[in-house]
Structures are given as structure tokens and as C-alpha cells.
């Protein structure tokens with residue numbers, strides 16, 4: 001069945017060091033697929049184009065339509081979001097970290113289809129923004145660039161300068177009952193063990 005895909009690009013961030021995990025997180029398996037395969041599989045149903053933003057494009061090219069490098073390297077995930085936004089075909093990008101095994105297609109679709117004109121659409125769960133599972137518009141590029149060049153790498157740091165739509169828990173629960181694991185990201189071997197014990201992935 002052909003699924004509706006919006007005019008939006010997908011950006012998978014895979015340029016981290018995985019130092020705490022001790023091995024490349026994107027290629028770890030939780031369930032039958034590696035993390036990057038899982039995220040790319042979900043993105044395929046939602047977006048027109050998938051960019052993997054990584055320091056090693058040759059290793060990751062096959063997981064997306066394109067693998068691209070950070071334009072301003074050494075700034076962490078915000079540098080990856082910036083590179084994805086600049087190099088995406090579409091004016092909006094759906095961003096996910098490569099270490100989120102339970103990313104939710106229904107929630108992402110809900111965010112994509114929200115009416116209104118925003119620069120950022122970001123879930124807020126248990127009082128905190130989830131900036132690595134969010135939508136960013138090209139209108140953010142300039143302000144991100146300014147911050148990165150000043151060494152201000154905190155992702156949510158630029159939110160007060162743009163139009164942000166927070167997606168609240170009560171809205172999210174309507175489309176995704178398993179919020180407690182949707183935003184789980186894996187940093188350590190202990191996190192990996194926990195995720196594997198949860199099971200129930202797609």
C-alpha cells in the first residue's frame with residue numbers, strides 16, 4: 001500500500017562518538033534491526049527524503065537517500081541538525097537521534113500534520129522538551145549558525161528566538177500510548193540492556 005508522505009525531509013543524526021556505549025550506537029540491534037535501520041524504516045513511511053548526518057558518510061550512506069557531513073563540525077547534535085536543515089530538499093525536517101529504538105510513527109505523523117506555521121515542533125514530556133525527536137524549519141538555520149559560531153551548542157538554547165510549538169503529553173497520548181519508551185535514548189550498555197528487555201518494537 002502506498003502511504004502518504006508529506007513534503008518533509010528526514011534527518012537521522014549519526015555523527016556522535018558513542019563514547020559511553022563504547023561502540024557505534026547506530027549499528028546496535030534492539031529487536032531484529034539495527035537502530036539506524038529501525039529509524040530509517042519509520043522515516044520511510046513519513047518523509048520524502050532521508051539524510052543521515054554523520055562524520056562517516058561512506059559507512060552510513062546506504063541507510064538513507066544521502067549521507068552528509070556536519071558543515072560546522074564539533075558542535076554535537078545541534079551541528080547535525082544545522083547540516084541536515086541546510087542540505088535537505090524540503091523546508092522542514094523531521095529529526096531523530098540514531099539512538100532512539102522506539103521512535104513513534106503515529107506521533108511523528110501527528111507532529112508533521114499539525115496545522116500552523118512554526119519553526120520548531122517539539123514534544124514536551126514530563127516537563128522537558130525532546131529536541132532530538134522534533135521538526136525544524138529552514139527558518140532556524142541562521143539563528144543556529146549564529147549560536148554555533150559562538151560555541152553555544154545547547155539544542156534548545158535557540159528556541160526563544162523562533163516560533164516553537166510544544167506538543168504536550170495529553171495531545172501525544174491520543175496517538176501514542178507508549179510515551180514512556182518513545183523518548184528513550186541509549187547512552188550506555190545498561191540503557192541497551194533495558195531497551196532489549198522491553199521488546200515489543202515494530
Ligand SMILES: Nc1nc2c(ncn2[C@@H]2O[C@H](COP(=O)(O)OP(=O)(O)OP(=O)(O)O)[C@@H](O)[C@H]2O)c(=O)[nH]1
Nearest residue numbers: 013014015016017018019020053076077080097098
Ligand atoms: N551529526 C552529528 N550528530 C551528532 C553529533 N554529536 C552527537 N550526534 C548525534 O546526536 C545524538 C545524541 O548524541 P549523544 O548521545 O548526546 O552523543 P554521542 O556522541 O552519540 O554519545 P557519547 O559519546 O556517549 O556522548 C546521536 O544520534 C548522535 O549520533 C555531531 O557532532 N554531529
